[in-house]
Amino acid sequence: MILAIETSCDDTCAAVVTRDGQIRANVVSSQGVHDRFGGVVPEIASRQHLKLLPQVVEEALRVAEVTLDEIDLVAATQGPGLVAALLVGFSAAKAIAAARELPFVGVDHLHGHLAAGFLAPEPFEPPFLALIASGGHTLLADVVDHSTGPRLLGQTLDDAAGEAFDKGARLLGLGYPGGAALEQLARDGDPEAFEFPTAARMPGLDFSFAGLKTALLYKVRDLGAEETERRRADLAASYQRAIVEALLIRVRRALRKTGAGRLAVGGGVAANGPLREALSDLGVELDVPPRSLCTDNAAMIASAARYYEPVSFPRYLAFDVYATGEPGGMAA
Ligand code: KG4
Ligand code: ZN
Numbered sequence: 001m002i003l004a005i006e007t008s009c010d011d012t013c014a015a016v017v018t019r020d021g022q023i024r025a026n027v028v029s030s031q032g033v034h035d036r037f038g039g040v041v042p043e044i045a046s047r048q049h050l051k052l053l054p055q056v057v058e059e060a061l062r063v064a065e066v067t068l069d070e071i072d073l074v075a076a077t078q079g080p081g082l083v084a085a086l087l088v089g090f091s092a093a094k095a096i097a098a099a100r101e102l103p104f105v106g107v108d109h110l111h112g113h114l115a116a117g118f119l120a121p122e123p124f125e126p127p128f129l130a131l132i133a134s135g136g137h138t139l140l141a142d143v144v145d146h147s148t149g150p151r152l153l154g155q156t157l158d159d160a161a162g163e164a165f166d167k168g169a170r171l172l173g174l175g176y177p178g179g180a181a182l183e184q185l186a187r188d189g190d191p192e193a194f195e196f197p198t199a200a201r202m203p204g205l206d207f208s209f210a211g212l213k214t215a216l217l218y219k220v221r222d223l224g225a226e227e228t229e230r231r232r233a234d235l236a237a238s239y240q241r242a243i244v245e246a247l248l249i250r251v252r253r254a255l256r257k258t259g260a261g262r263l264a265v266g267g268g269v270a271a272n273g274p275l276r277e278a279l280s281d282l283g284v285e286l287d288v289p290p291r292s293l294c295t296d297n298a299a300m301i302a303s304a305a306r307y308y309e310p311v312s313f314p315r316y317l318a319f320d321v322y323a324t325g326e327p328g329g330m331a332a
Contacts, residue, residue: 001064003071003096004302005057007089008081008109009136010040012052015298016064016071019306021120024064026292026299029056035175039166046084053092060298068100075305078106079322080136086321094316103310106319107301110137113266114150115304116293124287129153129260131251133275134267134296135162135177138207138247140254143264146307153254154205161243161269164209168239171213171220172232182236183272189237191274194219196242198249205250205257212242244275251282261285270294 001024006013010031016024031048034040061067076093079086090106097104113132117124126143130150138161141150159167162179169178174185196215199208216239220228228235251263264287265279271291280286293300311319 001066001070002073002075002302002305003057003060003068003093004075004107004298004305005053005089005093006077006109006112006296006298006301007049007053007085008077008079009085009296010034010045010048011296012049012056012089013296013298013301014053014057014060015302016060016066017119017299017302021118021123021303021306023119023299024066025060025062026297027056027060027063028292028295028297038170038176040082042082042084045082046088049085049088053088057092057096068096071100072102073105073305073310074102075105075107075301077109077112077301078319079109080324081109081321083321083323090319090321094319098313098317101313103312104316105305105308105310106316107304107308110139111150111304112300114141114143114264115307116266116289116297116300117264117287118146118306119289119293119299119303124262124264127260128262128264128287129251129254129258130264130266131247131270132267133161133247133265133269135166136160137267138162138209140205140250142258142260153258154207154250156207156209158208158210159213161207161209161247162267164213164243165240165269167213168216168236171216172228172236177268179269179272182240183274185233186237186240186274187233189233189235191237191241193231193234194238196239198242198246200246200249205254207246207250209243209246212239212246240272240274244272244278247275248278251279255282255284263287266294266300268295
């Protein structure tokens, strides 16, 4: 039985997962205190994690109907993410493991998103092409097997897809994070009403969303407050269409380039309905985990931990978190 903790951003998460990938508990406490700042404030996120984590871990154990005596591996997100936020979950997990002299695993957050698909009841087994689109990352990776690190094929050169959703939502007067709210608003709009850039002419498998965000900013300025308000749904629908199209262009290219016939999708943006629909029309075997496993959660961290070499007590006490990139991250 694995106890995992994830605190890389603003969700305080704990989960209990068995070695064969059955989720016994997957608790996510969303902080909801960052709205008024229009983004996550690291110091506030960190304090909230401190406050919420004990009850979130207790809740996970209660739902799983286990005690710490039945846990034989502890895992936590080591990076990438907000250092102040990561530190809370990582230190707590190390302390829980150390108190019982249990083995410990520090998990890469992006491996976690990939490993969401490995969970029961229908694990999606490598090899496959993976698209991870979250608030912090947008990337395509070749996943060969469980133990070799995923091979990075392309990533965003500026904003992440989720960030593009969030910034667009902000320009349209929606709260933070705005992806789901923008999707909701777009339901009443015409996706063909406005033309937004998809960086289609940019060759290769990298993504770029900065131009898109700027295009919306100018459009909103040109329309003026009144007209923007009247056409909010059309703006949302057209903007969303551009993000989905930008993702699809690269996925199609990557499928062609690698010859992969299977695609796994993860990260918060994979919760987006129109994206899920468009991906299901690609004609490849597709794995999109349920929405609760696409957005940040600790079950995916526990899932990934199953494929790491466990570190025995007390060696892991010297481990530290990392904000970006390696160690243990994606091989380029
Ligand atoms: O994976 P995640 O929960 O956290 C990170 O690791 O970043 O992803 C959060 C991102 C946010 O940018 C949020 O706006 C976006 O996922 N998101 C969505 C939807 N639900 C969440 N974007 C578009 N449509 C959605 N339904
Ligand atoms: Zn994430």
